[in-house]
Amino acid sequence: MIFWKMNGLGNDYIFIDAVKCPKDELKKLESNLKTLIPRICDRHFGVGGDGIVIMYPSRLADVRMRMFNADGSEGTMCGNAVRCIAKYLTEVCGRTGELAVETKAGIRTLAVTEVDGKVVSVRAEMGKVRITGREGDAIYADIGNPHAVIEGDPACEAHIARAAELSRLRDVNVETVRAVSEHVMEMRVWERGSGETLACGTGACAAAYVLAAEGKLSFPITVRLRGGELTIEYIDGRVYASGKANLNYIGELNISDYG
Secondary structure (H helix, E strand, O other): OEEEEEEEOOEEEEEEEOOOOOHHHHHHHHHOHHHHHHHHHOOOOOOOOOEEEEEEOOOOOOEEEEEEEOOOOEEOOOHHHHHHHHHHHHHOOOOOOOEEEEEOOEEEEEEEEEEOOEEEEEEEEEEOOEEEEEEOOEEEEEOOOEEEEEEOOOOOHHHHHHHHHHHHHHOOEEEEEEEEEOOEEEEEEEEOOOEEEOOOHHHHHHHHHHHHHOOOOOOOEEEEEOOEEEEEEEEOOEEEEEEOOEEEEEEEOOHHHHO
8 A cells, every 4th residue: 555654853664545455454554563564664675663543534524534553653743743634635635725633533624834835833722632631640531532741851861761750650641841931842742652753743832822821921932842843822722733744755665564
């Protein structure tokens, strides 16, 4: 089957269009997700990636996405993945205007910025953030998937190790964050099911919202991640994330080669 390898700030996924791929190959994948996805996402013996996204037809939006982490577990929402889907819909499918992606966390609307027919930036409506609790210095928030935000130096390896342990214990994505100025923060993230990634769209939104609620940042907020920058806005009770979506390459994989 043909796939698009794309990334949002280095948070990379293997994108499969369910309409365009052979039905027997898609069925093999869908029947063995927990076994096949870790093998395909292996960066040494497979394609490599933080996960796989399958795009299906939708009666409610331009497309419905199922997003799987590198360990084969299914996620509810991925901000970087939806921005990459906007790039695919625009450049491959010829869609124009405001786009909509159906996710397990609800419909997400997107607006693209193009230069010479290429998508250079995508602004995604990410929904509402709810602060759900506190435990020590961790503040928990939900934006369709669960996050824990911890203030600390993102460059400190001990902090990211703690994030990994908290993610394992509480089954959440964990962000280590530091406010740099009123509108700028730094962040590293440990994602459940994938480990440390170079960026996390929902995590950036959750962390920005938490620090703003704590009075330590003001919107709009620039989030500096290891893979680049996202701009987070808060308008009428909803958060928006803007940033790049890039194509790595287009490839072909045979599901049978992975077991």
